Amino acid sequence: MTFQQAIDEHAARIAEVAGDPRAAVVFAAAMRRTLRDAMHRDADGSVFVITGDIPAMWLRDSTTQLTPYLRFVGEHPEIADLVAGVVRRQLRCIETDSYANAFNEEPNGRCYDPDDLDDNPWLWERKYEVDSLAYPVQLAHRLWAETGRDDIFDGRARSVLRTVVDQWVREQDHERCSPYRFERLGAKDTETLARGGLGSPVAWTGMTWCGFHPSDARTYGYNIPANLFARRVLGHIAEIATKVYCDSALAADAARLARQIEAGVHRHGVVEHPEFGAIFAYEVDGLGRQLLMDDANTPSLLSLPLHDPAFAADPVYQATRRFVLSPSNPYYFSGTAASEWAARTPRLGTSGRSPWPGRADQRGRGARENRAAPHAGDRRRNIGHARELPRGRPATLFAPVVLLSRLDVLRAGLGPGRGEHPVTSSAS
Numbered sequence: 501m502t503f504q505q506a507i508d509e510h511a512a513r514i515a516e517v518a519g520d521p522r523a524a525v526v527f528a529a530a531m532r533r534t535l536r537d538a539m540h541r542d543a544d545g546s547v548f549v550i551t552g553d554i555p556a557m558w559l560r561d562s563t564t565q566l567t568p569y570l571r572f573v574g575e576h577p578e579i580a581d582l583v584a585g586v587v588r589r590q591l592r593c594i595e596t597d598s599y600a601n602a603f604n605e606e607p608n609g610r611c612y613d614p615d616d617l618d619d620n621p622w623l624w625e626r627k628y629e630v631d632s633l634a635y636p637v638q639l640a641h642r643l644w645a646e647t648g649r650d651d652i653f654d655g656r657a658r659s660v661l662r663t664v665v666d667q668w669v670r671e672q673d674h675e676r677c678s679p680y681r682f683e684r685l686g687a688k689d690t691e692t693l694a695r696g697g698l699g700s701p702v703a704w705t706g707m708t709w710c711g712f713h714p715s716d717a718r719t720y721g722y723n724i725p726a727n728l729f730a731r732r733v734l735g736h737i738a739e740i741a742t743k744v745y746c747d748s749a750l751a752a753d754a755a756r757l758a759r760q761i762e763a764g765v766h767r768h769g770v771v772e773h774p775e776f777g778a779i780f781a782y783e784v785d786g787l788g789r790q791l792l793m794d795d796a797n798t799p800s801l802l803s804l805p806l807h808d809p810a811f812a813a814d815p816v817y818q819a820t821r822r823f824v825l826s827p828s829n830p831y832y833f834s835g836t837a838a839s840e841w842a843a844r845t846p847r848l849g850t851s852g853r854s855p856w857p858g859r860a861d862q863r864g865r866g867a868r869e870n871r872a873a874p875h876a877g878d879r880r881r882n883i884g885h886a887r888e889l890p891r892g893r894p895a896t897l898f899a900p901v902v903l904l905s906r907l908d909v910l911r912a913g914l915g916p917g918r919g920e921h922p923v924t925s926s927a928s
Contacts, residue, residue: 503576507531510571534565539582540605546592547585548605555610556602556624559590560714563635564798573646583643587652590636591660596620598663599628599680601712615685617697628680630710630726631799633664634733638807641736644744653744661737665753668730672760674702674709674721682711690717703786706764708757713783714797720783720790724769725799727761732808734758770816775828779820793831794824 501509507528515524540548549562566586573580593603600623604610607621618626640652670677681697693699693711702709702721710726713719734754741750765780771790773779780801783791794801802824804811811817823829 501575503572503579504532506572506576531568535582538565541585542589542605544588545585546589547582548589549586551602554602554624556604557589557593558602559593559632560601560629560635560798562586562590563639566639567642570642570646573643580643580647580649583639584649584652587636587640587643590639591652591657593622594633594636594660594663595656596622597626598633598660598667600624600626601629601632602627613684613687617681617683627682627716628711629714630668630708630723630730631714633667634726634729634799637661637664637733637736641733641740644740650744653740658745658747658750661740662750665734665737665750665757668708668734668761669753669757671709672706672757673704674699675704678709680711693718700785701787705768705784705786706760707768707786708761713795714799715795720785722764722768722784722786724765724780724782724784725795725801725804727765727769728804728811729799729807731758731761731765734761773819773823773828776819776823776826778816779823780816792823793829796831 511524511528514527515521518524538550540550542548549557549565551558551561551565563586566583569579569583573583593600596603597618597620600618600620602612602624604622604624609619609621610624612625616626620626640657643652644650671680674680675698678698682693683697684692695701699709699711699718699721705722707722707727708730709721710719710723713723713726734757738751738754738758741747741754768784768786769781770778771781771792773792779792781790782793782795782801799807801817801820804817824832826832
């Protein structure tokens, strides 16, 4: 069976279990469109992934764009080679600058804002986000788990894994140890960092600091979903260090940091809500400030089970989910077309007043109950495409909703692949 035939077969099964052939149409179109329009293979075999209508590659988005294809890598070596090429490009990007979030295909000097402090011609933008380091590791680990191929774990990969761990450790004490600064002159206060680019004051919590959350706005310092994602990925690093590199020091450092982050989240990131009880905050600073909301991008609080399935049964997650999907969340909206929550990002110029259809995808992905997932498809019934609004973004960000997440899809035989296993939420 060819890969194109495999897409058609999965699309037919999706139509059957979803009870709506339009979901299959969107899925198949998204899978084909991303391969056709977003990928460019370089002479060295690495693959550059364009993020929507922007001529740059985000480490986060390039991973999520490729994630739906992981189900096919075991039977289709050409798709495995494609994913491996993306991993190699991501590792090269991190090696270039581990604090950057988006990169150019060539050292052409293109950038989001020419007034940003950094002038590296490879960088499109240098907003430091913890998940920019986590997502490439997750993609590499998934490819390895699904296929058993370890050719992606060369000397560069080992060095990058060490860089990731060391940087997350260094950013546990951002005030004293961090070399990172980010200033954007004339920008909104959510687009730049205070105190000469250092950011607002934070205390040591055990968690790792980040400058910006996934929707590009500055943070309180410690983003809870990003730290929980990092904790999960540190388990992957420990496993790779042990089984591939026989590097006991790297494995021990990763496991130790994972435990510290988990303890910090439970000590500082779980708060008592008067209506919902114990819930995860979205961000904290360790000095008493807490932000109760959820963001319209991943990793988010609602999407925690995407990265660690054990969260689906976690009572704190379930309470947090009820909060996020309620009017108590200041960025939640309900209307005739959908109920979802908004982007808290200055990048879109919405000031948090424009819901993103992609966040209904998260609602479906993180749902244990079957009734939650259809929201994602309903928002696209008159569109025929899957995208963020207001500008077109990667089509395959929607595909995992109809392919991977619903319980009825699991019953139809589209459950976890060979590399996916139930896990507990304890640190590795």
